[in-house]
Amino acid sequence: xxxxxxxxxLMVWILMAMIPLSVVxxxxxxxxxxxxxxxxxxSIEKNWTDGFEHLETTDEIEVKGPLMERILRSIANVFYRxxxxxxxxxxxxGVISFLVGVFIAVTAKLNKKLRRFAITFxxxxxxxxxxxxxxxxxxxxxxxx
Numbered sequence: 001x002x003x004x005x006x007x008x009x010l011m012v013w014i015l016m017a018m019i020p021l022s023v024v025x026x027x028x029x030x031x032x033x034x035x036x037x038x039x040x041x042x043s044i045e046k047n048w049t050d051g052f053e054h055l056e057t058t059d060e061i062e063v064k065g066p067l068m069e070r071i072l073r074s075i076a077n078v079f080y081r082x083x084x085x086x087x088x089x090x091x092x093x094g095v096i097s098f099l100v101g102v103f104i105a106v107t108a109k110l111n112k113k114l115r116r117f118a119i120t121f122x123x124x125x126x127x128x129x130x131x132x133x134x135x136x137x138x139x140x141x142x143x144x145x
Contacts, residue, residue: 076140076143083141090130094130100118102118102122
């Protein structure tokens with residue numbers, strides 16, 4: 001039975017090796033052809049700079065209306081001013097949490113309770129909460145802008 005698995009894997013590998021690879025180009029106007037990855041990179045850089053310019057030029061959220069709406073607008077205004085920093089720190093904390101969880105899980109081979117805790121808390125829960133928190137802040141801000 002194992003021979004058939006290996007034979008199947010070998011056959012797939014041979015088929016993949018036989019497929020010719022070619023460079024993909026995107027036509028830009030007349031005869032000029034540009035590598036698709038270069039145009040994608042330029043597009044990403046343009047959107048990145050335009051987004052940050054929009055963040056810098058947009059005024060703060062206006063605080064008006066009933067008491068609860070004023071409270072929510074004030075909270076959104078504080079988060080809006082620090083949105084870039086919050087996103088960067090969320091990414092940093094998430095990566096550190098993931099690495100700590102993996103380190104604890106790898107080193108605690110005999111202690112299954114500690115290993116389970118490290119995987120569920122550091123690898124899954126903390127990054128998931130950070131993602132929910134970051135996108136929640138962004139959604140809150142987008143309501144009032």
